[in-house]
Amino acid sequence: MAKLYFYYSAMNAGKSTSLLQSAFNYRERGMNTIIYSSIIDDRYQIGYVTSRLGINSPAVVFDTKFDFFEDVKSRIKNNTVQCVFVDEAQFLKKVQVRQLCRIVDELDIPVLTYGLRSDFKGEPFEGSIYLLTWADKNQELKTVCHCGKKATMNMRIAEDGSVCEEGDQIAIGGNELYISTCRKHFYEKKPGVIKDVGRNFTYII
Ligand SMILES: [Zn+2]
Known part of the structure; x- marks a missing residue:
């Protein structure tokens, strides 16, 4: 029996890497997969799922009107x-x-989804x-806070290094940084030590 899976985590826990690894495993066995990714996320090239480790795979983009069942x-x-993957x-x-x-x-096709909680x-x-x-199955992908505890939350940091408390839920790209x-x-609004290097942030644990 096929199942619906949700792999959730804070930012930078390797969700896309995990998705790409699972999709690769299916394809290696000659199985056909579809990968969907949100059109909202344009950090990388639209139409690709890209891992921060540098690997990527083509993806079908979805917006809020997209019909997954009909597609x-x-x-x-x-x-x-044999398998459907959904990033973001x-x-x-x-x-x-x-x-x-x-x-x-x-349709009895397993669906594996990956996202932020x-x-x-x-x-x-x-x-x-x-x-x-x-x-059917929720699984947490783990990452760590600067204190060593499991990170479960996502902090948005403005360009001046301050912690954002207001703003739209979705603000990808720009000069903001997310820290889990x-x-x-x-x-406590304590993201750890943040160093501003030119226009880019560097986060030091
Ligand atoms: Zn902590």
Whole structure:
């Protein structure tokens, strides 16, 4: 039986790396996969899932209007699909998570999703709420805070080094930086030592 998986974590825990490794394992066995990635995330080239380790793979981009169920259904007319991957799954709408459930339940294709659980204010993302609620299996990908504890939260740092408390939930790119921290240091607003190097930030643990 196919299942819906949600792999969640704070920033920089290796979600895209994990996705690319799993997709590679399927393809190595001659299985056909589809990788989706959000059009919102333009940190790297649109149409690719890119790991910070430097590996990448082409991806079909989705926006908030995209219909995953219809897209997969049209693809399996010509080709079998053994697995569906979704990167940046926090950006999914509720209706899109439901579509992913239908791919699992009605088309019997496993769906592996990867995303952040909460935003820089500590609030959950829409896609993550419904994935955590409806997925057959939720698994945390772990990373660490500067104190050594598990990092579960995402802090947004402005160009002047201050911790952002206001602003839109989605602000990718620009000159802001995200740092994953434990809950204690998130609410104490202690990201660790941040060094401003030219226009880029360098974070020193
Ligand atoms: Zn900490």
